[in-house]
Amino acid sequence: MTTTWHADRTVLAAYVEGGLDDVRASSLEAHLLTCDRCRDRVATSTGADAIDHVWGSIVDTIDTPHRSAVERLLLTLRVPEHLARLLVATPSLRLSWLVAEALALGFAVIAANGTSDQNEELVLFLFLVVAALLPVAGVAVAFGPGIDPTYEIGVAAPMPADRLLLIRAAAVLASSVSITVFAALALPGLDAIAAAWLLPALGLTVATLALGTWVRPLVAAASVALTWVLSAAAAAVSTQDRLAAFRPVGQVACLAVIAVSAAVLTHRHTLYEGRIAR
Amino acid sequence: MSAPTVEIHDVRKRFGRTTALQGVAFDAAAGITGLLGPNGAGKTTLLRMMATVLAPDDGRLRVLSWDPQVADERLAIRRRLGYMPQEPGFHRSFTAFEFVDYVAILKEMTERRARHDEVRRVLGLVGLDDVSGRKIKALSGGMRRRVALAQSLLGDPDLLVLDEPTAGLDPEQRLRFRELVSDRTADRTVILSTHQTEDVAALCQRVIVMLDGQVLFEGTPRELTQVADGRVWLADDRAAGARLSWRTADGAHRNIGEAPSDADLVAPTLEDGYLLLVGDRAFAEEAA
Numbered sequence: 001m002t003t004t005w006h007a008d009r010t011v012l013a014a015y016v017e018g019g020l021d022d023v024r025a026s027s028l029e030a031h032l033l034t035c036d037r038c039r040d041r042v043a044t045s046t047g048a049d050a051i052d053h054v055w056g057s058i059v060d061t062i063d064t065p066h067r068s069a070v071e072r073l074l075l076t077l078r079v080p081e082h083l084a085r086l087l088v089a090t091p092s093l094r095l096s097w098l099v100a101e102a103l104a105l106g107f108a109v110i111a112a113n114g115t116s117d118q119n120e121e122l123v124l125f126l127f128l129v130v131a132a133l134l135p136v137a138g139v140a141v142a143f144g145p146g147i148d149p150t151y152e153i154g155v156a157a158p159m160p161a162d163r164l165l166l167i168r169a170a171a172v173l174a175s176s177v178s179i180t181v182f183a184a185l186a187l188p189g190l191d192a193i194a195a196a197w198l199l200p201a202l203g204l205t206v207a208t209l210a211l212g213t214w215v216r217p218l219v220a221a222a223s224v225a226l227t228w229v230l231s232a233a234a235a236a237v238s239t240q241d242r243l244a245a246f247r248p249v250g251q252v253a254c255l256a257v258i259a260v261s262a263a264v265l266t267h268r269h270t271l272y273e274g275r276i277a278r
Numbered sequence: 279m280s281a282p283t284v285e286i287h288d289v290r291k292r293f294g295r296t297t298a299l300q301g302v303a304f305d306a307a308a309g310i311t312g313l314l315g316p317n318g319a320g321k322t323t324l325l326r327m328m329a330t331v332l333a334p335d336d337g338r339l340r341v342l343s344w345d346p347q348v349a350d351e352r353l354a355i356r357r358r359l360g361y362m363p364q365e366p367g368f369h370r371s372f373t374a375f376e377f378v379d380y381v382a383i384l385k386e387m388t389e390r391r392a393r394h395d396e397v398r399r400v401l402g403l404v405g406l407d408d409v410s411g412r413k414i415k416a417l418s419g420g421m422r423r424r425v426a427l428a429q430s431l432l433g434d435p436d437l438l439v440l441d442e443p444t445a446g447l448d449p450e451q452r453l454r455f456r457e458l459v460s461d462r463t464a465d466r467t468v469i470l471s472t473h474q475t476e477d478v479a480a481l482c483q484r485v486i487v488m489l490d491g492q493v494l495f496e497g498t499p500r501e502l503t504q505v506a507d508g509r510v511w512l513a514d515d516r517a518a519g520a521r522l523s524w525r526t527a528d529g530a531h532r533n534i535g536e537a538p539s540d541a542d543l544v545a546p547t548l549e550d551g552y553l554l555l556v557g558d559r560a561f562a563e564e565a566a
Contacts (some may be wrong), residue, residue: 060394068371074318081390089369089380108498149367150381153429156361157384158353166385270349 007038031183044221070095073170083167090168091147092138093175098119101134103175105183113188120188124272125242127187129232131180136208138172140221147217162272166209173205186207196246202226203254203261210261213268280307283437283467284328289337291323291491298323300491302339302390309458312482312499313471319488321471322364322441328469329361329439330442332470342437355437360430364441364471366422370415371376371394374406377414381429400428403458419446422476427455434462440470444477475549479503485548487555495555499548506546511537522553 007015007028014020015028033038067075067084070093074084087093108130112123143165145151156160177198184194204224211220232245244250282305291299299320305430313321315344326332327339330346340359344351368377378397387393401410404424414422423446430438438459444452452474458470460481478485487495487502495502512530516523520533534550537543 056391056395059398060391080388080395082388085376085380085383089372149369150377151367152326152331152363153361153366153381153426154384155331156356156359157381158356158386159384160353 006035007041009041012041016042016050036200036235086164086167087171089148089150090142090171092141092172093168096173097138097141100181101138101179102183104130104134105180109183109186113186121242124187125236126192126245127183127243128193128197128200128243129229129273131184133228134176134180134203135173135201135205136221136225138176139169139205139208140218142172142217143181143219160270160272162269165212165272166269169205169209173202177201186250193246194242196243196251199251199254199258200228200246203257206258206261206265210264213264213271222244282307284469285338285340286324287338289324289334289339291320291327291332291335292305296376297377297479299334302488302491302493303337304344304496306467306484308467309483310468310470311484311486312478312484313469313488314473314478315412315471315488315494316556319486319492320491323491324488325441325469325471326363326413328437329359329363330355331361331363333419354377357376358436358437360432360435361439362426362430362438362443364445366426366429368414368422368425371413373411373413374401374417374421374428374489375410378429378432383468385432387433396432396491400431401425403431404428405454406460420451421446424451427458436466438468438470440442440465440468442471442473444472444474452477475552478546487552489556496549502548502551502555503548504551506534506550507520508543509537510534510546511541511543513542517541 011020011024011028015025020028028182032042068088071084071088074087075081079087105127108123108127112120112127115123141147143151143154143161148154154164180197180201184190184197187194208217208221208224211224214220215223235244235250236242236245241247282418284306286305287303289299289302291297302320304326306314313324315321327334327346328341330341330352333347341355344355346352346355369380375397378401379393380394382397387396398407398410401407404427406421406424406428409417409421413414414425415512417425423443427440427443430440440459443459444455447455456477459470464469470477478528482499485495485497485499485502486493495505511517511533512526514531516531517533517535517538519536519538520531521535523531523533523535526532532544533541534554
């Protein structure tokens, strides 16, 4: 098909430079579809760099494998693309782990709803103790030798181990807190105590990370978990109040643990890296 | 030899009651250096130290003229290092592309387009561009080793530390590996360990033979071959003075050891030199 008019050189030049507005550009593109001569002119006046750039974008769009559900969710939540890729490799951010967390809490909620008033406090105690421990378990298996299959390659790469661990720990904490919030909303006779796991969860997580500057993540997590369970039980027995660990005094104690652990972590986080090269 | 890029002085390492390295010393410069030795000789331990993954108990190590024991210097090394471990783990649900992309992020390549271009480049180098979208769990063992090799090539590092890069590769893939590694070594350093004496003969400018955590030999492949000069001969039977002897395809016995004066001497190979050095021990371990 031939056309009777041709685009002005200055218009073509502006188009190649990307200097035309959308309306004029699409009008010109409609013309280019039918006009060999103008198409040739565009082709010969477009720089190799620009063509490479466009071609590179096309290849990148076609070639990049589709992203997993978790990765897409992270991108929706505005997590930077490269961090999302680091996070999906976290064992405790896999869908199976998240489902397991949800199931564990779900059973506790079902038990709480089905139990007699007398036992309700005991079930609530168990729910709160477990809810506070979930992120600790997640952090324990977030990164480390024998946990991350690419650990050895990761250690030899420039990204510091503490940075990778903290990024993953933050994501693990965020995911398990979100799941626990939903579970807590389904507890019977919902009141403020249903949120009393939050500070302990934060405290235990930061304590695990701090202790992890001395020992392996799994050992740190196990020690923190044991100390927590024993403390909560001891508080319950000594005060005749099953939920003693979650009352204001317990919450203040958790704040203190958070403060001390955060200070330790700030001071010692680089030791993660040094501890590895033994 | 040009200025050394890796210097190792009297390095020692123990794991519990096992001594992995007992006073190892050698230098490596630009070019390809091969570590040869039976299983348990200490090759992997030494390579892990060069890759900044493991610290020596004692002795001095300098990599690219930095000290891996000092945090800042260790980071500087890691920025110019490519490392392929003996048993590289994978996130098996990742595709080959995603895995190499993941390592590229750990190597501080955060800009997506440039990073993806680099990932495609290294996957192309190892001939995996066609399967880059396939999950790692669906790849063959040889392909997985090539994925591991690809990640070590990210960013065109100055020092490549490769632990048994040719294990599990078929002959054609081994040839491709040789092409790939020898192409890039004018001013770069490659240190690799292997069980394949042909790899060393075909690729390496320097060879280090290790046994029981010690350096048994250091020199050129030619010098290693010369260890067996005048000590390899053909005979109808296993000869009395032979330390090793086997029947070859044409029926004659190839004997290695102290040749009798009237022996029908043949040109030795690098393997002969290696076998004589390591002796019956390597044979016993291989048989086991």
